[in-house]
Amino acid sequence: MASTSVSRIVPASPEHVWRLIGGxxxxxxxxxxxxxxxxxDGGRMRRLSDAEGQTIVERLISFxxxxRFYSYSIVEAPFPVTDYLSTLRVYAVTGDDAVSEVQWSGRFTPRxxxxxxxxALFTGIYSDGLEALRKALG
Known part of the structure; x- marks a missing residue:
């Protein structure tokens, strides 16, 4: 099993960030x-389309x-992995209510x-995603 985790400080309160990404x-x-x-499936599954038209199906595992976190697994995707479990989490930053730390992590078995x-693939996805989030909030 392999894993990766990426975190970023973003310019918004934890409550504001969670309102944007928590759904x-x-x-x-x-x-x-x-x-x-x-x-x-009553909100427990999401069917995503990426920019290239590929489909990714994910199941909500915990919320x-x-x-301020949720975890999900991949049910169907073009990625060479099995046993994928990822968590997206928002943390408060002690002493500064105007910023948050967002962490996106995952573990998986390469196939x-x-x-x-x-x-490297998932580190890139998480890094690019959190940079997009920072820009959306900035």
Whole structure:
């Protein structure tokens, strides 16, 4: 099993950030490479389309409004992984109510590719995504 984690300080309060990213269907609101998301299965699944028209289906595993995080697994995607579990989380920054730390992490089992290649893939996705979030908030 491999894993990666990326975090960024963003220019908004934790409450504001969570209002933007905390909905399981909210990726198109802040992530330009995911232009569409459709909830299924009573809101527990999301069907995403990426900018190239590929489909990614993810299942909500856990959600905590108070602690501002959710975790999800991949059900179907063009990625060379199995057993994928990811968490998106918003933290308060002690002493500064006007900024937050956002962490996007994942663990997964690479399938037919070196661990380092898949770690680099998801590190890039998380980094690009959090940079897009920072720009959306800035």
């Amino acid at each position: 399981f269907d909210s990726l198109p609101d802040w992530l330009p490479f995911i232009p569409s998301s459709t909830l299924e 905590d409004e108070e602690q 037919d590719v070196p661990d380092a290649d898949v770690v």
